[in-house]
Amino acid sequence: MNLELQPTEEVINTWTVIFLPKGGDKYNGKLTVTNKRLVYDMLYNIKSISNIVTSSYAVARGENSVIEIPKTDIIKVEVEKSFFAKKVHVTVTDGTVFTFSYGMMNIDPVAEAIKAK
Numbered sequence: 001m002n003l004e005l006q007p008t009e010e011v012i013n014t015w016t017v018i019f020l021p022k023g024g025d026k027y028n029g030k031l032t033v034t035n036k037r038l039v040y041d042m043l044y045n046i047k048s049i050s051n052i053v054t055s056s057y058a059v060a061r062g063e064n065s066v067i068e069i070p071k072t073d074i075i076k077v078e079v080e081k082s083f084f085a086k087k088v089h090v091t092v093t094d095g096t097v098f099t100f101s102y103g104m105m106n107i108d109p110v111a112e113a114i115k116a117k
Helices: 108-115
Strands: 011-019 027-034 036-046 058-061 064-070 076-081 087-093 097-101
Touching: 011 036, 011 108, 027 108, 036 097, 076 108, 087 108
Parallel strands: none
Antiparallel strands: 011 027, 011 097, 027 036, 036 064, 058 064, 076 087, 087 097
């Protein structure tokens, strides 16, 4: 995905992470964090490729779905760590929680980028 940056927007970093929506689905994709938003490009659904996430932040683009979350909508960022899974939970203004897993890798840089303005 070619990310079109908004005026004064700068990319902080990009990570390959798993998106874990409610219901147990798992989506592999790239999370790009900028100073203005989070953009998650879902490459495919690990459980069932035909499932698509429905959210006011999800947009279908071709065969993939993209989640775009403006940082102004983020009200809470929480990190959860266990031995096998490091996750960040992002809560937005409507109460929706988006969970991203970085597997056994250190999730702290991802969480810090999300918190950065």
